[in-house]
Amino acid sequence: MLQFGKIAIVGAGNVAYTLCKVLKNKGINPCCVFVRNPVSAEKMSQELGVETVSDYEKVLKSDFLIIAVRDDEIFEVASHLVDYKGLAVHTSGTKPSEVLNRIERYGVFYPLYTFSKEREISFDDVPLLIYANSPEDLIRLNGFADKLSSKVEYCDDEQRKAIHLAAVFVSNFTNVMLGVGEKILKDNGLTLDLMRPLVTEMIQKSFEISSDNALTGPARRGDLQTIRDHEEMLANSPKELEIYKVLTNYILEKYHNNEKL
Amino acid sequence: MLQFGKIAIVGAGNVAYTLCKVLKNKGINPCCVFVRNPVSAEKMSQELGVETVSDYEKVLKSDFLIIAVRDDEIFEVASHLVDYKGLAVHTSGTKPSEVLNRIERYGVFYPLYTFSKEREISFDDVPLLIYANSPEDLIRLNGFADKLSSKVEYCDDEQRKAIHLAAVFVSNFTNVMLGVGEKILKDNGLTLDLMRPLVTEMIQKSFEISSDNALTGPARRGDLQTIRDHEEMLANSPKELEIYKVLTNYILEKYHNNEKL
Numbered sequence: 001m002l003q004f005g006k007i008a009i010v011g012a013g014n015v016a017y018t019l020c021k022v023l024k025n026k027g028i029n030p031c032c033v034f035v036r037n038p039v040s041a042e043k044m045s046q047e048l049g050v051e052t053v054s055d056y057e058k059v060l061k062s063d064f065l066i067i068a069v070r071d072d073e074i075f076e077v078a079s080h081l082v083d084y085k086g087l088a089v090h091t092s093g094t095k096p097s098e099v100l101n102r103i104e105r106y107g108v109f110y111p112l113y114t115f116s117k118e119r120e121i122s123f124d125d126v127p128l129l130i131y132a133n134s135p136e137d138l139i140r141l142n143g144f145a146d147k148l149s150s151k152v153e154y155c156d157d158e159q160r161k162a163i164h165l166a167a168v169f170v171s172n173f174t175n176v177m178l179g180v181g182e183k184i185l186k187d188n189g190l191t192l193d194l195m196r197p198l199v200t201e202m203i204q205k206s207f208e209i210s211s212d213n214a215l216t217g218p219a220r221r222g223d224l225q226t227i228r229d230h231e232e233m234l235a236n237s238p239k240e241l242e243i244y245k246v247l248t249n250y251i252l253e254k255y256h257n258n259e260k261l
Numbered sequence: 262m263l264q265f266g267k268i269a270i271v272g273a274g275n276v277a278y279t280l281c282k283v284l285k286n287k288g289i290n291p292c293c294v295f296v297r298n299p300v301s302a303e304k305m306s307q308e309l310g311v312e313t314v315s316d317y318e319k320v321l322k323s324d325f326l327i328i329a330v331r332d333d334e335i336f337e338v339a340s341h342l343v344d345y346k347g348l349a350v351h352t353s354g355t356k357p358s359e360v361l362n363r364i365e366r367y368g369v370f371y372p373l374y375t376f377s378k379e380r381e382i383s384f385d386d387v388p389l390l391i392y393a394n395s396p397e398d399l400i401r402l403n404g405f406a407d408k409l410s411s412k413v414e415y416c417d418d419e420q421r422k423a424i425h426l427a428a429v430f431v432s433n434f435t436n437v438m439l440g441v442g443e444k445i446l447k448d449n450g451l452t453l454d455l456m457r458p459l460v461t462e463m464i465q466k467s468f469e470i471s472s473d474n475a476l477t478g479p480a481r482r483g484d485l486q487t488i489r490d491h492e493e494m495l496a497n498s499p500k501e502l503e504i505y506k507v508l509t510n511y512i513l514e515k516y517h518n519n520e521k522l
Contacts, residue, residue: 116475116477118470165491169505170438170459170463171477172463172508174438175463176512177431178435179467182427184426188424194424195373197373198387199432207439210443211436216275221331226332
């Protein structure tokens with residue numbers, strides 16, 4: 001039994017869902033999951049075998065509470081928990097820890113990852129960025145996180161916000177690039193799968209030799225003829241053309257700023 | 262001995278360099294590599310143990326020639342080869358095959374990949390997209406490519422151009438996203454390495470459940486407050502802010518077009 005005592009979760013989104021799965025896989029059973037929407041509650045209880053509740057009574061009796069809801073719902077959830085005696089943490093990358101400061105003991109448990117319900121994942125390598133408003137609870141939170149991942153790090157509000165912003169670029173926006181590529185291929189009777197070796201190598205080498213050293217392609221070479229050809233090919237896709245232009249100019253300015261091409 | 266006979270290469274860039282390495286690893290020795298710049302020639306001959314030449318005499322005696330130079334140099338190289346009797350292919354993703362049409366037998370050998378000299382790679386999984394102006398040479402080229410990769414595909418000029426454009430998005434622009442993330446992290450005393458599990462998972466799930474299903478993050482959720490916070494954090498980085506805005510709007514329009522957020 002975890003020294004944490006009873007663990008409760010609030011939420012039914014991707015993070016709450018994945019957290020439940022990961023905890024259960026580690027043999028840690030949440031005492032309850034608060035889910036407002038009855039359909040989501042039913043689904044979650046059936047799929048994950050957890051007890052879902054729709055009032056805060058049982059939640060208030062837990063020792064550790066993970067609030068895994070949308071950023072703009074955290075404050076509202078906290079308003080039901082002013083008498084909570086356990087440690088309450090939220091999982092947001094952007095919200096300051098103080099959004100929970102009407103609760104006596106609070107903190108943050110931010111898994112730096114991307115969650116989709118249909119993915120089977122473990123937290124083994126996922127950076128868990130933690131914060132608590134007292135050293136005692138920080139140690140407790142660290143002990144909990146250590147059971148789930150080998151990469152637990154302390155992170156204050158300021159750093160966490162920067163990390164979340166960086167994550168939007170490297171994860172969400174990278175996904176958009178794959179989406180645009182997929183669209184272009186589809187229009188030509190091809191599938192994204194063709195790109196897998198290329199993408200895998202580009203990602204790997206960006207991490208291993210730095211993103212600057214890894215960059216190739218027409219803009220990196222300053223090949224204006226190919227850039228013009230590409231822009232012409234995108235003439236009927238104004239949104240994708242705008243992305244192409246902004247990113248191509250970004251590369252040209254960075255690597256060819258003082259050159260006459 | 263390959264039924265191709267003598268293989269020559271023109272070029273000293275990333276593609277030519279990698280091709281030489283890959284061929285040598287397969288026990289196929291190019292008879293010569295044409296390199297104009299004497300410093301590059303010396304470097305390549307020392308590092309890869311290939312014979313470099315600076316005139317076309319020996320090149321013209323080869324049976325198969327891979328022209329791996331910058332797109333805008335292919336035409337000039339071809340002008341020296343009007344009497345060439347072997348099969349000449351270029352490696353460009355964008356140039357039409359006809360840029361070589363002053364040579365009797367020509368084609369394209371386009372490895373869909375990203376090349377950097379410092380990377381040790383094999384072509385085993387790299388899609389090799391081939392084209393030749395006669396069925397006989399297409400079969401020959403196919404036989405050659407089959408020795409290097411398990412993914413050889415026929416591809417005409419039109420499809421190849423579309424694939425190359427898609428590759429710019431999924432590879433070069435994805436790299437830019439990692440670069441911006443790296444910059445934000447660096448400014449906060451952190452390194453890109455922290456993002457590796459997140460990026461790896463986002464890429465994997467984009468391929469496995471499609472990029473649309475894999476997308477998460479503030480724009481996907483329609484979380485305008487977080488978007489405003491991010492834009493404020495980027496106020497002193499106008500270029501990165503522009504990228505943020507364009508891509509965020511792209512996601513918002515795609516997934517929240519008719520919603521009032």
